[in-house]
Amino acid sequence: MIKTLENNFSQNLNYDRILLLSTCPLYLKWYPTNRDIDLFLQIPRILLSPFTQWIISCPSNSIIYCSKDIGKILRHLNHILVRPIEWENVNISNQEFYNDYCKLVSHWSSFLSSILNYSSDDSNIILIKRFIVQHLYDFTLHTNLLNFMKTIPNLISMLLQMTDVQQDEIQLNIYRCLGKLMSEADIKTIASPSKITNVHVKFLTNTIDDSKKKERFYGILQSLKNFVQHDQVKIELIKQNALPLLIRCIIETDFDLIRVKGIVLEILLALSFNNDASLILRQNKNFMTSIRNLVDNTKSNKSNIQRAVEALLWKLEKETEAVTKLTNSKLYKYDIMISYSHSDQQLCYQIHERLVQDGFSVWIDRDNMHGATMIAMAEAIENSEVVLICMSDAYKQSVYCQSEAHYAFERRCHLIPLIMKSYYKPDGWLGIIVSGKIYVDFVKLEFVLAYEKLKKEINQYHKLNMSYSMVKSKENNHQDTSSTVSKPSEEASALIRRRSIAELPPCITQWTNQDVKSFFLTNGLDNTLLLLCTRLDGHRLLQLYEICMINRESMYQSLKGELANIHHRTLPISDYLTFLHEIKRYIPLTDAISQSTSSPLSSPTMCKLM
Template sequence: MSNTAIDEHCKSIQKHAANISIEQLKTSFDIFTVGFKEINIPDVKSAFIEKILFTLASLPHRHKILLNSELVKHELFIILRDTAITDELHRKQTEESVTQKFVLDATILFMNLSYSIDDSNVDELKSLLFSKPLIDELVYCLQEIGTNGKHLNDSQLLRSVRSLLTIFKNIIRNHMAAYDYSLIAPIFSAVTQCLCSPYAIEMIKSLDQYFYQKLDNSQTLFLRTMPWYLQWYPDYGDPENLIKILRTLLHEFTAWMTSGQPESYLQCSPQVNAMIRQLTYFLIRPVESENVNIFSEEFYSDYCKLVLQWSSFLSLTLKHHSNKTNLKSKAQTIVQILYNFTLHLNVLNFMKTIPDLISMLLELTDTDHDEIQLNAYRCLGKLMVENDIKAMVNPGKIATVYIDFMRNTIDDPGKTERFDSLLKSLKNFVQHDQVKTELIKQGTLPLLMKCVVEVRFDPIKVQQVALEILLALSFFNEACLILKQNEDFMNHSRNLAENSNSGQAGLQRAAEGLLWKLEKENAAVAKPSILYSHKYNIMISYAHKNQELCLQIHEELVKHGFNVWLDRECLYGSTMVGIANAIENSENVLICMSNAYKESVYCQSEAHYAFERGCRLIPIIIEADYKPDGWLGIIVSGKIYVNFANTQFSLAYEKLKNEIIQQCQTASKPLPTNSTENNSMSLEHTELLSNTIEDLPYSITEWTHDHVKLFLLRMKLGTTILPLCTRLDGDRLLQLYEMCLSNRESMYQSLKFELNERYHTLLPIADYITFLHNIKAYIPSNAITYPSSFFRFTRCDLM
């Protein structure tokens, strides 16, 4: 094949680049392949490769046309892979030669193609680029760099290595099989070796304390590309290697980041900003592995220092005009990194103490930038407690923004990932009653039901999350009524609950949990308690993320002779029916309080059912600095907590054991059902009813103790409300009534709890309503109406 023919085809491709067809390219590729095989002189081969790469680079939409399966599989691409990259990398290991420019050009060509991977071409690209000789040469090159610093001054080779890592990362993000992972696993180990080397530490130390410096090629490779390559790496990567990198780099990186002036961050170049973002992201993001406690505890001090620095960056960013493109870019990075810090539960508690952090994030929610808004709300969902929500000028804005986001993305295939993130972050907000109310009021239920019933939505990322949000909303009766009335949704939920697909256990559990709430819970709550027939001394209610400590507590309780029920699977274990049965058969329910527990709608279901059943609850704190609020604060209000987070385990356990023993001893006292005390009380009541012929005084303020008893007996409340009012005269009963008016639901819960705790009797809601209705006739018109804020000792105000 003559050079003239090859040149003509190159010129033709360049001339007709905008409109060239697949067939024309395939013909040219055939000519190039034959011509290459006829060349025997190395320098001529090099010139040929450079010419071909230059020609292909001239295609204006090369990523679209060159990714055609017929072209990707063409032998020409294999020649470019083997000759321009693999052979040249091998030659660099044996010869001290200058890297040929075509190595960089070839890797850049393939890198640009990898940015456009989709389902139609991923298999062809994997077949082309998952070449064992290529992978072996890349690994050996990385090992040489990490072991003895070889090639650190070879800018073209370093850029080529960066391009290759980018190629493999882009493919990793798409469909991968086990065999694919086994092929590229050595790259992971080689990159880890580089980041644990003294060269990586020196590169961090060599960074200027100001953030507007320029990075050389070795710094860019080590501090930007390598951390990005390792982000979200599959499970086959040994977690210990990741921890080893953190132990090597985090402290030095923290020292550099916190020594810099926050003002200079606003002037840093996109290159440095990307390096900071990728390295920070890598150093804090692995928290979602099973080693969350290791990461959180060992690196807590450095993480807190970094959080404070990023908070100062945010403060300065907001002081400038955030509509400027550069500052928007900075805000986008800052809020993404702050969200990543919230995934460490102990760091999250520290973040809640940073002054103005919540107010700054709220300010970001007004930014005209969807991603900044979304990540700001993701942070706020983790950080805000009930009082923060109540303090908002417009708490309904949260629901409004989320509903608008959902409506704008739910039917757009190009925004699938954004929609998935929206649902996931909305879960953090539905723990707050104010947000629940607004979501229901503003019509989010139809959107969420659509996410469940339409098969186009991902079963785990969308359907399961939507069901869990609906479960949280179902604690409000209005939501329950709307859901029950949608027959298609209810039937679909029943089908999901019966589906035993092992890969969708979480979806099945979510459906079962919602159906329990909608169809079974009320009947279960109303079932009479059978005293002294408990199968278990203790039932442990806990969140999966806190499993390690809870299992340790379980082990000690069993060791000391307690009969304990615990769902070891927790995440996808027993159904709510099974858990409800355990609650009903347990003398005490241990509430293991933490952020994860408060955020879990399944834990809320467990705790709520135990509370409704009037179980004896023993709350323990298992997360440092955690303070229960909202629904959890109401359920455990008035109780003494055992703190396992800030107390030595043995001491905390001893307190817990003593509390359980005391509760059991109290419960073992015979109830007054057939006792002399109860008989005399019944005789007294009978005598009071039979001998009293006069009417009650018209004004409740004139009632004596006997009048109170008489009123309650006449209303047939002698076994429920009366035991709670034995020491009350009319004035005090009026105060109780006004407390009930100030917050009907919370007072009902308080009275029900006290009646069960002291007398082991349930308080029917009908008796409570009867009491409130019939006492109104005796309330004088001039009675003082106390504002709700007067009764600071009610359950709801003890949050």
């Protein structure tokens, strides 16, 4: 039946065609009983290819003249062919439809380009814009399509242009698309974090208490969940006073446990990586009581709710203490811990199986990251010599993956980043964590070659670590290492220097100028950042750190330029990140900072480690 359609969107259809191509798909869309997965997969297997051929055969500008009959067919067929089932809930790959989906999303993008400049005062144009944006959003629900969509010329800029359309459903779906497609760089250069946040806060405010707008409220929470991964949006949410709205969703009992509290908990977990937000949450006694009660109420069911609550409590109450309890023990329970997103499980399991076959002891959560609590994850990280960071859009967007990667980074674990999806480039928090590290690309390379490269990286680090352990063991026993161990390698010596920690006052505001110099020397920054900080004491170094945290990238460029102009040296990004990472243990909380400006700190207990 699809093959008999003309190559345009203006045609009118008879009753039989409307019944088969519009009414039947609509019925399937709203089919009330449990769906037979195999049956519903047969629909795209049979109809997707002819539907794709028909769509791409129609000129892009013909969408402007789309008839009501064709509009219904496009909406109803596109839904059952692009989203016949919830892929996340079944153990099946949608890779078999990938090529057709790429063709479709490219053509839908060209439809958007064709209609973009037409007036939104025309109700028919608004209707067409609405279902174009809806279909584009449907494609973003396929995680393996996201990286391809990011390569479509001008797609993000066209969607941003559409944000001026004053129609709530269009704006909602546009922001849901942008939340999945935009990178940190996109938000900084072509979008306004303030505007993005303002729209979400406005929608939340207007829908949170309106029972008739529940679905819209749920939708805006989902959109915010995608955007909150970006640091600029986190900052704007705090500035625009969004936290009280989100806290309400947890404290008040009227909100749906799954569709509201579960999503809001993940949003708050993402926000907890911001020090200001974390402090606000910890100081709200009603909120802390509510999430502790949620833990108790969900203990019998290892649900997403419990997982989110436990992760948030870990972040707010336990992580700082765990990070500060660094140990020099090299008796690891596992050789490797694999940190991954459920969306990438197929490739991750393949890597896991090869590692086990080659004799490595590997920790991996086979329960699709739903069975293990954050405490179990933390123990796995602490007891693993190497942590594999399996990078993809899904990984970066997962606040649980961020929690794992962040904790491994804070624990100074040896991280090996793996690229899991085509076109993927880490940015934002993930880009910072893996900066300066060698990636193992399991997409560009054949699996065997990529695995051999990974294995080589693991073995090289293990050898280096063993060399370090032997040297330290001899030092601890007060023996002459030269008589029993050959001169340690240059890499091992560097590792020893990096891991030695100077005896510094526990709070940066207590540091003298000499303490500042000792800090830079201890961390191997004497040839770069120390040259710019020779006259600073602890208070002034704290001010430098605070400026860096306001805008890390611009401050890096500023310090890099100053070092080059004055000392004719290059500032490696690794040195800058080392400074930001190592200094954190000495940074006081906000209340301690405010006190330190008026009087010197007399007690190290006022400087809680971060």
